[in-house]
Amino acid sequence: MNIHLETERLIIRDLTIQDLDGMFALDSNPEVHRYLGNKPIKEKAEALNYINDVQKQYKERGIGRWAVELKDSGEFIGWCGLRLYNDYTFNNHSNFYDIGYRLLPKFWGKGYATEASKACLQYAWNVLKLDTIYGITEIENEASHRILLKIGLNYVEDFYYEAENMQLRWYELKNPN
Numbered sequence: 001m002n003i004h005l006e007t008e009r010l011i012i013r014d015l016t017i018q019d020l021d022g023m024f025a026l027d028s029n030p031e032v033h034r035y036l037g038n039k040p041i042k043e044k045a046e047a048l049n050y051i052n053d054v055q056k057q058y059k060e061r062g063i064g065r066w067a068v069e070l071k072d073s074g075e076f077i078g079w080c081g082l083r084l085y086n087d088y089t090f091n092n093h094s095n096f097y098d099i100g101y102r103l104l105p106k107f108w109g110k111g112y113a114t115e116a117s118k119a120c121l122q123y124a125w126n127v128l129k130l131d132t133i134y135g136i137t138e139i140e141n142e143a144s145h146r147i148l149l150k151i152g153l154n155y156v157e158d159f160y161y162e163a164e165n166m167q168l169r170w171y172e173l174k175n176p177n
């Protein structure tokens with residue numbers, strides 16, 4: 001297992017095929033998809049495709065979203081981390097990195113997404129030596145706005161994402177080093 005980061009309560013590691021049940025539970029949950037375009041998946045094969053695609057990103061882009069598990073129990077709680085967008089354009093940006101997170105609802109409200117994201121941001125600056133990290137979230141996703149602001153990103157603007165008919169909010173943070 002390729003572990004990238006360890007925080008006080010979390011292990012952050014590569015997503016693997018062992019996470020299939022957890023990923024299906026995550027992405028088939030309508031509550032999880034409330035601010036993600038309201039299209040929860042129906043088949044396990046879709047979760048498998050997602051894992052395969054992320055693993056391809058690890059190889060081809062050197063980074064992709066990572067699994068998050070609880071240090072104490074080893075339980076899979078969701079994913080977090082960085083994604084290189086070199087496949088499509090968002091808000092007139094291409095070839096940029098964003099930070100994201102998605103957790104199973106029973107683990108919400110405990111500060112896990114913030115804890116994981118802080119560690120991923122440090123990885124972006126200290127290991128990948130990136131210049132800028134962006135954050136993108138649906139305009140009504142209060143928990144997500146809160147996380148991005150807590151980890152230090154700055155609000156830039158709101159924009160309309162035509163491909164998904166969504167109103168999104170754009171944040172950014174420059175490498176402080």
Ligand SMILES: CC(C)(COP(=O)(O)OP(=O)(O)OC[C@H]1O[C@@H](n2cnc3c(N)ncnc32)[C@H](O)[C@@H]1OP(=O)(O)O)[C@@H](O)C(=O)NCCC(=O)NCCS
Pocket residue numbers: 031032033035036100101102103104107108109110111112113114115136137138141142143144146147
């Ligand atoms: C977004 C998500 C990852 C948050 O995970 P989490 O571990 O509960 O987040 P944290 O506990 O670290 O922080 C959430 C913050 O938002 C606040 N918050 C949560 N719901 C809120 C709401 N409805 N209104 C205002 N603030 C809210 C919390 O109080 C907390 O802030 P605080 O520490 O200042 O009190 C989780 O809700 C999730 O997986 N949602 C579905 C997927 C998703 O929307 N991902 C983001 C896509 S951009």
